[in-house]
Amino acid sequence: MNPDVHTLTGAYAMNALDADERREFERHMAVCPDCERETRELERTAAHLGMAAATVPPPGLRAKVLAEVSRTRQQSPIAPALPRQRRWAVPVVSLVAAASVLVAVVFGIGVLTANQELDRERALAEQVTAIVGAADARTEVAGNGKVVSSRLLGKAVLLASDQVPAPRSGKDLQAWAISDSGVVSLGLMARTHSGRHAPMVFPTTGVSKIGVTVEPSGGSAQPTTTPVLLVPVA
Amino acid sequence: MRDRARAVSQLHGPAGVATLTPEELVQQVARGDEAAFGQLYEVLAGPIYGVVLRVLRDQAQSExxxxxxxxxxxxxxxRYAPDKGSVLTWALxxxxxxxxxxxRSAQSSADREDRAGRLDAGRPFDEVSEQVTARLEREQVRICLKALTDLQREAVLLAYYRGYTYREVAELLGSPLGTVKxxxxxxxxxxxxxxxxx
Structure with a gap:
């Protein structure tokens, strides 16, 4: 996406985008708190244009609406948290088993590589195991991304599945921590020696979502493309 | 906006309706309170019907x-999220x-182009100004619209009150896409x- 996507805030607030552009802008807004803030303000402004058009509704409308309302079910509130007992009742054994399977899957087995690299991957694997095995570990999955987080440890790990294509030459995958105060780079996504996306461990403080974008080699100061992954942090 | 919502409800609804803010009413509505929805209707129906009528320009469809x-x-x-805006903003x-x-779905592109062809780029403002009926909001919006440049005003009015995409607005005004955006x-x-x- 080109950088002037930011200028679409006005068109978006007035519903002046077609469906495709609208979706694209919404994806961009998810990693651009400034765009979202401006869009909300402009929606409030556009609402004044709507208010200026207020007029007395037809007399029959009220009865029709109230009749339909009385036979229309309301939606359940968004994203109910997992019931407490379910969250805590997962046997520790299965978590540890899950962790070791995960580590085996992520890192591959039996491939010889430089000791240093293996050490680094082992150290990372230990952190990942700690997070996945934490008593309060919670998992969020969105698209091809998964974030397992532990508020007790104050850490989370981002896992990108093989479905996320490796960046073409001259490009890198860059991860971003998204919070109310803005978007902060978590650095470039590394590859394991077996060629998979390496897990990325990050502090959870204030972070509501993790995004991954394709950026020019070496990374960017702020995301410049639509995220290939956007996963909430539980 | 909240004060205006009260004012509008007092204009259009029965006296005494606006004792709760729209936000408070929505909280009750979220618990399935149909009576609270009846009160919310008094606050929101006028603005909602008004803006829909302005865009569709057909009473039956607008209803x-x-x-x-x-x-x-x-x-x-x-699922109303107060942090994203007031109830009135949400509704509008x-x-x-x-x-x-x-x-956009009802009219073939040919229709729309025909309609567009009849639009004199200089006219929407006057037309809108004449049709606007919500007194409180109207005066302020009118004054503020005058502070825009001609191109800003025409683009905003065509997009908001006529429901054109910015691409269509660019065609109508004969301006480059980037400029209209x-x-x-x-x-x-x-x-x-x-x-x-x-």
Missing amino acids: EVAQEVLVELWRTAT TVAHRRAVDRV TRLRDGLIRLRDCLGVA
Whole structure:
């Protein structure tokens, strides 16, 4: 996406985008708190244009609406948290088993590589195991991304599945921590020696979502493309 | 906006209706309170019907769409997020979007081009000004619209009150796409500052 996507805030607030552009802008807004803030303000402004058009509704409308309302079910509130007992009742054994399977899957087995690299991957694997095995570990999955987080440890790990294509030459995958105060780079996504996306461990403080974008080699100061992954942090 | 909502409800609804703010009413509606929805109707029906009518310019269709919007607000009150805007902003955003969806699906592009061809770029402002009926909002919006450049004003009015995409607006005004995109944004920003939208 080109950088002037930011200028679409006005068109978006007035519903002046077609469906495709609208979706694209919404994806961009998810990693651009400034765009979202401006869009909300402009929606409030556009609402004044709507208010200026207020007029007395037809007399029959009220009865029709109230009749339909009385036979229309309301939606359940968004994203109910997992019931407490379910969250805590997962046997520790299965978590540890899950962790070791995960580590085996992520890192591959039996491939010889430089000791240093293996050490680094082992150290990372230990952190990942700690997070996945934490008593309060919670998992969020969105698209091809998964974030397992532990508020007790104050850490989370981002896992990108093989479905996320490796960046073409001259490009890198860059991860971003998204919070109310803005978007902060978590650095470039590394590859394991077996060629998979390496897990990325990050502090959870204030972070509501993790995004991954394709950026020019070496990374960017702020995301410049639509995220290939956007996963909430539980 | 909240004060205006009260004012509008007092204009259009029975006396004494506006004892609760729309936000408080939505909280009750979210718990399935149909009586609270009846009160919310008094606050929102006028603005919703008004904006839909402005875009669709057809009373029967507008009544239908306004009904859909109000029932949608009932259904989704459980998910209303106060941090994204007031109840009035939420209601008008939904109403405008539904009206725009309807106008885009209902009319063939040929129709729209024909309609567009009849539009004199200089006229929408006057037309809108004459049709506007909500006194409180109208005067302020009128004054603030005058503070925009001609291109900003025309772009904003065509997009908001006629439901054109910015591409269509660019064609109508014979301006480059990028210019129209920018004018929609800086026009709204100027309106925002003039109206004192926080």
